[in-house]
Amino acid sequence: MIIVDRRPNPKGKSLGNRRRFIERARAEVKGAVMDALRKRKITDTETGEKVSIPTKGIDEPSFRHGSTGGKRNYVVPGNKEHVVGDEIERPQSGQGGKGGDPADSGEGSDAFEFTLSREEFLDLFFEDLELPDLVKKRLSETASPELSRAGYAVSGNPSNINLIRTMRNSMARRISLKRPKLEEIEALEEEIERLAHTGPEMLWREAKDRLEAIQRRTRAIPYFDPIDVRYNRFERVPKPNIQAVMFCLMDVSGSMTERMKDLAKRFFMLLHIFLVRRYKTVDLVFIRHTSTAQEVDEETFFYSRETGGTVVSTALAEMDRIIKERYPLDAWNIYAAQASDGDNFGADSGRCVQFLSSLLPICQYFAYIEVSEGIDSFGDRRMDKTDLWRAYAEVAPAFENFAMRRVGDPAQIFPVFHDLFARNKAAIVNQEP
Amino acid sequence: MPDTIEKGVPLFEGADWDYDKLKVAFDAIEKIAVEELGLDTYPTQVEVITSEQMLDAYASVGLPLMYRHWSFGKSFAYNEAMYRKGLQGLAYEIVINSNPCLCYIMEENSMTMQTLVMAHAAFGHNHFFKNNYLFKQWTDASGILDYLAFARDYVAKCEERHGVGRVERVLDAAHALMDQSVNRYARRGPLSFAEEAKREQERRAHAEQTFNDLWRTVPTKATLEGLDSKEAAELKQETNRRFGLPEENLLYFMEKHAPKLEAWERELCRIVRNIAQYYYPQKQTKVANEGCATFVHYEIMTRLHQKGMLTDGSMLEFLHSHTSVVSQPDYDDRRYNGINPYALGYAMMEDIKRICLTPTAEDREWFPEIAGNNDPYGTLRDAWANYRDESFILQFLSPNLMRKFRLFRVRDDAAETNMRVDAIHDESGYRELRAALARSYDLSRREADIQVVELDMAGDRTLVLRHAVYDGVLLDEKTCQMVLRHVVELWGYPVRLIETDAVTDAVMKTHNLAPGT
Numbered sequence: 001m002i003i004v005d006r007r008p009n010p011k012g013k014s015l016g017n018r019r020r021f022i023e024r025a026r027a028e029v030k031g032a033v034m035d036a037l038r039k040r041k042i043t044d045t046e047t048g049e050k051v052s053i054p055t056k057g058i059d060e061p062s063f064r065h066g067s068t069g070g071k072r073n074y075v076v077p078g079n080k081e082h083v084v085g086d087e088i089e090r091p092q093s094g095q096g097g098k099g100g101d102p103a104d105s106g107e108g109s110d111a112f113e114f115t116l117s118r119e120e121f122l123d124l125f126f127e128d129l130e131l132p133d134l135v136k137k138r139l140s141e142t143a144s145p146e147l148s149r150a151g152y153a154v155s156g157n158p159s160n161i162n163l164i165r166t167m168r169n170s171m172a173r174r175i176s177l178k179r180p181k182l183e184e185i186e187a188l189e190e191e192i193e194r195l196a197h198t199g200p201e202m203l204w205r206e207a208k209d210r211l212e213a214i215q216r217r218t219r220a221i222p223y224f225d226p227i228d229v230r231y232n233r234f235e236r237v238p239k240p241n242i243q244a245v246m247f248c249l250m251d252v253s254g255s256m257t258e259r260m261k262d263l264a265k266r267f268f269m270l271l272h273i274f275l276v277r278r279y280k281t282v283d284l285v286f287i288r289h290t291s292t293a294q295e296v297d298e299e300t301f302f303y304s305r306e307t308g309g310t311v312v313s314t315a316l317a318e319m320d321r322i323i324k325e326r327y328p329l330d331a332w333n334i335y336a337a338q339a340s341d342g343d344n345f346g347a348d349s350g351r352c353v354q355f356l357s358s359l360l361p362i363c364q365y366f367a368y369i370e371v372s373e374g375i376d377s378f379g380d381r382r383m384d385k386t387d388l389w390r391a392y393a394e395v396a397p398a399f400e401n402f403a404m405r406r407v408g409d410p411a412q413i414f415p416v417f418h419d420l421f422a423r424n425k426a427a428i429v430n431q432e433p
Numbered sequence: 434m435p436d437t438i439e440k441g442v443p444l445f446e447g448a449d450w451d452y453d454k455l456k457v458a459f460d461a462i463e464k465i466a467v468e469e470l471g472l473d474t475y476p477t478q479v480e481v482i483t484s485e486q487m488l489d490a491y492a493s494v495g496l497p498l499m500y501r502h503w504s505f506g507k508s509f510a511y512n513e514a515m516y517r518k519g520l521q522g523l524a525y526e527i528v529i530n531s532n533p534c535l536c537y538i539m540e541e542n543s544m545t546m547q548t549l550v551m552a553h554a555a556f557g558h559n560h561f562f563k564n565n566y567l568f569k570q571w572t573d574a575s576g577i578l579d580y581l582a583f584a585r586d587y588v589a590k591c592e593e594r595h596g597v598g599r600v601e602r603v604l605d606a607a608h609a610l611m612d613q614s615v616n617r618y619a620r621r622g623p624l625s626f627a628e629e630a631k632r633e634q635e636r637r638a639h640a641e642q643t644f645n646d647l648w649r650t651v652p653t654k655a656t657l658e659g660l661d662s663k664e665a666a667e668l669k670q671e672t673n674r675r676f677g678l679p680e681e682n683l684l685y686f687m688e689k690h691a692p693k694l695e696a697w698e699r700e701l702c703r704i705v706r707n708i709a710q711y712y713y714p715q716k717q718t719k720v721a722n723e724g725c726a727t728f729v730h731y732e733i734m735t736r737l738h739q740k741g742m743l744t745d746g747s748m749l750e751f752l753h754s755h756t757s758v759v760s761q762p763d764y765d766d767r768r769y770n771g772i773n774p775y776a777l778g779y780a781m782m783e784d785i786k787r788i789c790l791t792p793t794a795e796d797r798e799w800f801p802e803i804a805g806n807n808d809p810y811g812t813l814r815d816a817w818a819n820y821r822d823e824s825f826i827l828q829f830l831s832p833n834l835m836r837k838f839r840l841f842r843v844r845d846d847a848a849e850t851n852m853r854v855d856a857i858h859d860e861s862g863y864r865e866l867r868a869a870l871a872r873s874y875d876l877s878r879r880e881a882d883i884q885v886v887e888l889d890m891a892g893d894r895t896l897v898l899r900h901a902v903y904d905g906v907l908l909d910e911k912t913c914q915m916v917l918r919h920v921v922e923l924w925g926y927p928v929r930l931i932e933t934d935a936v937t938d939a940v941m942k943t944h945n946l947a948p949g950t
Contacts, residue, residue: 001459001555002533003452004480007540013489014509020597021506060504060605061915062612063881063900063908070905072845075870077772078763079839079857087851088843114510115517 028053052113147234156231169228179221244333245283251340260371264339289315316355342386349391368404450544466556474559475534498581500588528554530562532574545747552733557726564818567714606919607705614684614706615713680885693925717821724778822874894926901935917946
């Protein structure tokens with residue numbers, strides 16, 4: 001007999017088959033992914049997805065006997081009360097109570113469920129977004145100084161004393177200078193006590209002298225000396241911030257259709273994936289607005305409907321408030337993405353510009369996405385620019401970290417995203433024919 | 434016998450296994466298997482695998498090597514989902530009918546389970562594979578791994594050369610016809626897989642030549658019109674002779690005669706049908722094979738325990754697993770899913786042993802040849818070697834066992850409102866029950882019997898298939914249409930499937946499908 005350990009064999013032997021399977025069921029899987037997308041949370045993009053697809057396209061048919069008609073015999077176990085001639089009602093089809101027929105079709109259910117890995121999910125997710133080879137993005141990383149441990153110091157703040165180091169120095173000093181030990185003193189004291197009662201006086205006196213000498217020495221060599229003390233030393237080193245907060249701002253007034261929200265959601269998702277890869281922690285803040293703005297959870301943000309007018313500046317004001325309250329600039333990188341259909345209450349656009357001008361200097365990046373119904377890409381509607389677009393267009397040139405684009409179709413999301421997040425605009429222009 | 438044996442030391446204690454323990458256990462098992470049970474096996478190669486690798490093996494129909502196809506990915510995804518959800522456990526082992534016999538065991542099995550698995554697979558199944566006449570006749574155990582490697586590389590090469598899509602198209606179609614693509618009667622000696630691979634080139638060249646000839650001699654419409662009925666009959670006979678009609682092996686027919694297939698497509702058909710043929714004996718011997726393996730592992734484990742080589746704890750663990758494997762839920766139980774081949778097979782083996790050793794008067798009447806012959810293992814070895822499920826049940830199912838299983842037969846005639854019980858486990862029912870149960874294991878009845886019967890060489894090259902209908906059971910309409918689409922795909926011209934009664938030859942239903950519809 002030979003025993004072979006196959007466990008170290010390369011894994012993923014079935015990967016090729018799996019790829020073929022997903023390719024085969026592409027249309028179905030894709031539909032399921034898009035469905036799942038509508039349901040899942042923005043923050044979920046980092047995990048895989050369980051999808052359930054109809055078995056229609058992935059049948060493996062073979063010639064089979066039908067399940068009804070004709071004469072059949074079944075031999076089954078477990079007779080309890082039947083005798084020859086008994087009649088039994090025919091079980092409803094699908095029950096299979098009298099199974100054992102060849103027609104068992106294996107996994108013949110109508111839905112087929114399996115789990116996509118994260119990569120597969122993103123692949124399918126990005127598929128109609130025409131994912132370019134690589135997203136080359138270099139955002140300026142703000143560096144804020146941070147204290148970092150850097151060895152020990154002989155001077156410093158008492159709260160920074162390093163006890164271990166201090167004790168070690170003290171012990172070394174005590175040993176090297178031969179500071180008498182406590183036991184030594186105690187033993188001597190005991191001896192003196194004993195001699196006082198019984199021993200000859202000469203010995204007692206001698207012992208007393210010895211004790212005095214030892215005590216003198218103990219006093220001269222302190223347990224702690226200022227030269228023992230060590231302090232933790234800190235240095236200020238510039239450190240990139242590793243946390244970011246992403247503000248999602250969206251107009252939820254009646255004029256925003258589900259489709260527009262879906263477009264916005266895709267954009268938010270992309271931004272989130274992007275940020276999560278770069279920062280340790282990414283906070284999400286959802287601000288929705290009609291004529292007033294409020295911070296809400298993701299659920300409410302995408303799914304609850306509101307009626308009312310549209311005053312965009314309220315959302316910017318809310319964002320400003322939240323930053324001041326919760327996100328100190330030295331600790332957080334601030335990203336914002338705003339989605340709107342461009343409608344705004346007439347006189348409000350001016351205020352928006354004002355707010356924006358104050359927000360932009362503290363933001364890493366601010367993207368404004370104007371979603372519209374239908375396939376028109378930017379360019380077609382250059383003539384009838386919306387209020388908000390016109391207002392923002394005034395601010396745009398002054399700030400490098402501000403970008404605005406129009407999106408009318410899911411296919412445009414990724415190019416727009418890519419475009420927005422390419423630092424070296426010139427290089428991008430060169431790449432595009 | 435047990436009383437004469439001095440108590441041995443346990444082979445192992447505790448649940449953890451290692452290579453030394455495996456080796457020691459294997460040797461002890463082998464000693465019992467060979468010396469006491471008289472088993473004759475291929476050399477064994479035990480391979481330790483992870484659960485993921487077990488899922489891989491599941492996906493490729495239990496074979497260690499397989500070409501790539503999406504359906505294997507599907508079944509992997511399916512099994513993985515079931516396994517993750519905890520709806521389905523994995524088998525403890527997979528055993529490959531090859532020489533040396535490959536026996537996969539999972540790393541997470543306890544040492545008791547590994548012992549059980551080795552007894553079950555490496556000796557039970559292995560003996561069956563080596564000795565059963567069907568396996569001897571139809572499979573080439575020493576060549577299968579090489580052939581699978583050839584198949585995998587060949588398919589990969591085709592994908593490279595012709596594109597994944599085109600290969601998939603042919604494989605899809607071939608897979609759909611797999612059940613109808615085995616030779617049921619031996620025509621020549623056992624297949625040699627090694628020869629197969631070697632001859633691929635020369636066969637292709639040969640096929641191309643004969644193939645062209647064939648189609649050039651096809652009479653044109655103009656010449657046909659002048660034919661009288663006698664000449665037409667002659668033409669038909671000639672066609673049948675040339676194409677070897679009727680032909681039961683659909684893929685063989687496509688491989689040899691489909692006009693539009695390219696050489697590599699024919700080879701793919703051949704690969705699929707060779708694999709179907711490789712599995713044909715296994716499909717016909719589920720009860721006998723599992724019964725043999727289960728009986729062998731039970732005998733071996735019990736003997737190990739008797740000899741003191743298995744601790745009581747291990748024995749209990751084994752018995753727990755063994756009883757759940759051989760349990761047979763009643764027909765009205767929620768868990769009922771047909772007759773459990775392990776349960777029936779194991780019970781029959783034990784029953785045969787009982788008949789050989791302590792027969793009753795009834796056994797003597799039913800099994801005069803073996804009752805009381807005091808050679809249970811010889812009798813069993815003979816049963817394992819010379820029977821398939823159908824004949825095995827017909828020969829060895831005893832009244833005693835029918836009573837124990839409380840078997841009864843239900844007749845379901847679509848013409849009547851209710852089903853009727855027409856035989857139970859009593860004196861008047863034994864023979865009928867046994868015959869009916871045996872018939873239900875007859876693959877040619879279990880699977881649709883479809884043959885190529887006619888070829889319209891004079892007209893539009895319609896291929897005519899015939900489904901022999903038994904007891905009025907027609908094909909499932911939906912899947913039938915889908916499979917016919919695949920047949921058209923391979924044949925390239927219209928296909929007609931006629932369902933005719935096997936006895937009266939009356940046409941019951943006709944399906945037509947032309948390319949492009």
